[in-house]
Amino acid sequence: MNPEFSTSTTAQVLRSLPKRYAKERRFRLLGLCAIVLTMLFLMVLLGTIFLKGWTAFQQTHIRLDVYFDPVRLDVKNLANANYGALVRDSMQRMFPDVEGRSNRLQLNRLISSGAAFTLQDMVTSSPEIIGTTRSLWLPADDEVDMLIKGHTPRDVPETIRRLSDQQLVWIDTLVEDGRLEKQFNGAFFRNGDSREPELAGVRGAITGSFYTLMVTLMLSFPIGVAAAVYLEEFAPKNIFTDLIEVNINNLAAIPSIIFGLLGLAVFLNFFGLPRSSSIVGGLVLTLMTLPTIIIASRASLKAVPPSIREAALGIGASKMQMILHHVLPLALPGMLTGTIIGMAQALGETAPLLMIGMVAFIVDVPQSLQDPATVLPVQIYLWADSPERAFIERTSAAIMVLLAALLIMNATAVYLRNRFERRW
């Protein structure tokens, strides 16, 4: 070996080294920047949502001593009794010196109009409380709630304030008496949508989302897996199957609102399925999720090593046995992951559901697949559109619920993948 050559090579290598290392450092720095930037955006997003939304999990309540007056409650006609009057009587008793119709009206506005429904439910479920006095925590009106939480300012002129000076005095009195405090907002998880922010909840949307996703899962998983298995294992390779493959890939890229239009035309107009229902929502989302599941399933079928297939065929397994006994079990974790990712996508989908009427204002929690329903993202959309200040925090709270659901689904996907993944 020529020593001169060797030293000159070394010298050249050494000369080029700083440049190479600098390149590497630059590349690493760039990657780091990208990560930091994404994390920053994510933090800002989640941070603002949390800061705006966490207060919605609390609701200002007012303690009323309600006298279930037998005069106002006719036992024979409980359904039509004036429960609002019970609430007004109680308010009146707390502030006996309030005179005049407009003043009383102002006083009564402090308590939520939903308080009457709470009383009605109590009386209907146990009529024996008629004639007694109960101390009850009833939701305050959303304007009071906003003031207590500090979302609306109190040190501005009365004319641009939602609450009058007189109402502020009453509120302060209530706080001093310990009759007004923030409590856990159970109504947010118990109720459906409402025009009154303090009564509005996500239960209807969660139930709607659940039904819709169940329909989607029940249809898209078996159909998607069957399609993937057929295309990957049985279908002859010809122009026709190539065409199908291209179209499946294209379907995955079609804007979701177009699936909504298709659902509107086919499921509602042609098949006459009930408008706004979970079943139609599920069908539309199935169309949307299918390509994702098919593509993921095919990829995981392809990833099964050919040696396993050969082993099965080599000892005389039929094609079906090879697939059912060996290929599918190995491909299943990948298929499940793909399915859950598809489901998570479907859970967050809004546009196609607007087209089939799931954007309607629906108060009742859906009881079946045919009932009108809404879903979480659409509920968020509806609330984000509402003018009341209190809906801002509820919008963020609903987003948190949606994100939690997504997080749980993705965690399930990771868990399933690790649980069922087998090594070969």
Added chain:
Amino acid sequence: MSTLETTASLQKGFAVPRENIGSRVQKKSRKIDRENRETVGLQFVDDPRMTCRAVNVFYGEKHAIKNVSIDIGKNEVLAMIGPSGCGKSTFLRCLNRMNDTIVGCRVTGEIRLDDLDIYEKNIDVVPLRAQVGMVFQKPNPFPKSIYDNVAYGPKIHGLAHSRSELADIVEDSLRRAGLWNEVNDRLDQPGTGLSGGQQQRLCIARAIAVRPEIILMDEPCSALDPIATATVEDLISELRQHYTIVIVTHNMQQAARVSQRTAYFHLGDLVEVGHTSRIFTNPAHQLTEDYITGRFG
């Protein structure tokens, strides 16, 4: 001397008993020219299990196997050797129609198992593959327990009528594969957790559990260390008592150790077949000599 005559005379020559081969070696007979790809040697035997006639295999446009005719005798070990890409694995896979799974693969000619043409239209490959088992190059146990690996074949073919009968088949197969003593206390553990040599013997046990008559082995020892290889080779010699074995190997010593007949493939042609001892001491074809003396391969 024309080619045909050469072949014929050489064929006659190979009928000479083995003890005479030594004397022929010393004569330093003239080899057949490299360009001549007509098969020479002992292609046909008296009591064949499988007979292959004018077999051609195409992968799309590629002509992978060219007009190969050979017999596989009863209870013999036939070794197939040749440089990489010469088609020996392809030919092996024709014997139980494993090539069917490869898209664009076309087989012409005739391959008979006893009197059955296995490429006939209405032949079902499932019973064929149960009869002609296969062991692959890389150990490929199912990601299941050792017991399930061996029991799978008998189960799908309904060979066992009871649980205990199945257990007997599993034990018997593992014993024959020389694995029983090593694994009998952990049959419920995954087959993929065994060492490479053990995995390959597990695959052999799995293949013989369906009671095949012929076992095809595609470089069964290429992924194994020398000790595991020796175990598998002993096993092959033992299995020969009951089975007909066709083995593809890159290892010429291995072919010499385990086989009775050896076939040399070169670029899709079956160049030479003959008794193993003769092929390795006095090949008739120049290409064979080039290969076994290490000039290429």
